[in-house]
Amino acid sequence: QVQLVESGGGLVQAGGSLRLSCDASGLTFSSYTVGWFRQPPGKERGFVAAINRSGGLTTYADSMNGRFHISRDNAKNTVALQIDSLKPEDTAVYFCAAGSSFAGLRQKQVDYWGQGTQVTVSS
Numbered sequence: 001q002v003q004l005v006e007s008g009g010g011l012v013q014a015g016g017s018l019r020l021s022c023d024a025s026g027l028t029f030s031s032y033t034v035g036w037f038r039q040p041p042g043k044e045r046g047f048v049a050a051i052n053r054s055g056g057l058t059t060y061a062d063s064m065n066g067r068f069h070i071s072r073d074n075a076k077n078t079v080a081l082q083i084d085s086l087k088p089e090d091t092a093v094y095f096c097a098a099g100s101s102f103a104g105l106r107q108k109q110v111d112y113w114g115q116g117t118q119v120t121v122s123s
Helices: none
Strands: 003-007 010-013 018-025 033-039 046-051 058-060 068-073 078-083 092-099 117-122
Touching: 003 092, 018 033, 018 092, 018 117, 033 068, 033 078, 046 068, 046 078, 058 068
Parallel strands: 010 117
Antiparallel strands: 003 018, 018 078, 033 046, 033 092, 046 058, 068 078, 092 117
8 A cells, every 4th residue: 555644744934944754655666756746725736846766856846946855765765845935825735746757747647645744834
């Protein structure tokens, strides 16, 4: 059974930082592109970032380059998302995702989703 379990969310003041983590099990982690999506209140789930199988290639949503940094550890089956200079508009549920295609993941070609972790940024 494949599981993606996110952690690290919470309430943080604007300007602060968070590091989200996703622990994967039940799959050959290094065979998948992994990434993060987020869903703000009342809005659709949108792409944030992805990292390819080896970790050597990353891509970000246009509006998120600079404050967001994705990384993975294939030995530990984890993917992380560092978010700096948090803004109230970053408030959302953040989801971990795994897919077969690096290019396709941002198009929501996702094989597995996590349950999400809430990030709330206060002004």
